[in-house]
Amino acid sequence: MIAYRNAIQLGDWIVTTDNSGGIGEKAADLVAAPDRITARFATRVALLEQWAANAEPEAVLLHNFSGDASWDRYCKGIQDVFDEICAAVPPITGSSETNMSLRQSAVAVTVMGRRAVDTTAPSNGNWYTYGTPLVGGEVLTRESEIASLAVLAKARHNGLIQQIWPVGSKGILAEWQALTGDATRGVDSPLDVTCSAGPATVILLQIDPHRLADAKHLFGSLLHRLE
CATH class of the missing domain: 3.90.650.10 (PurM-like C-terminal domain)
Incomplete structure (x- = not known):
């Protein structure tokens, strides 16, 4: 198991993640923002960590603590990231906290990807x-x-x-x-x-x-x- 910058390698897989708390559409959130945008930026970070490890995403895990109503909006935010880079959206799965209603929004996006074989010359730029x-x-x-x-x-x-x-x-x-x-x-x-x-x-x-x-x-x- 090899550690990268905010990423872990498990065999050929690279796992990266990012989260947001208190940012969203709930009245008690510290920063008011659409759930879709919150998820887009969390996905953005996880994607960039994949690229930093020379990996390409193959699956996305969504951890939703904001309630069922936020799930589809979060998924659209994930979709926006892959639309921006003109790539197909990987399969999305995960779960929502529905037993407890939190006062503030909370979400995490985990991306799993495969690391490409690096055939480039040594970096000297x-x-x-x-x-x-x-x-x-x-x-x-x-x-x-x-x-x-x-x-x-x-x-x-x-x-x-x-x-x-x-x-x-x-x-x-x-x-x-x-x-x-x-x-x-x-x-x-x-x-x-x-x-x-x-x-x-x-x-x-x-x-x-x-x-x-x-x-x-x-x-x-x-x-x-x-x-």
Whole structure:
């Protein structure tokens, strides 16, 4: 059993997951958001963790603690992620908590995928950020600044990306230190490197210098070099 960044390998399988609590359509939720969007962002994170492990999703487990009425809305949010990357939705199964009615929304999305055999050359490119660190309500109001799954899928298909490393609530600096294995290592960026990136609104990308022009054309102004 091998541990990846927020993922576990079991044989050929990669298992990734993400969850949200207090975000949804209940009156007591701390952040008001449609269930569909909540599930979309949870699925987004789990998918990016699959890509970070060089895996492709084959099944989705939905853990719904918000009640039966939320199930279909959550499933539509999962569907939205795969529609965005122009991929078929894997089989979805899971369960809903119906014995107890919770005051706040809670949901988790687990993705199971198979890791592809890596036949690429060793990674030797430079590291960049793609997207802006956003959290809470900013995720809903500044969506144009969020790293696009559709663009990332195209970059993966075109071989522009050597490695992917999603940034979560700990921020760019913490993820950079985890990636490099050096807890004292700093990094320079025009972005706030300590700010939470919520549902992976920022991605760390390793890009071949020879493909940089293509990458800049594809990722646009949201691409920034890490120094």
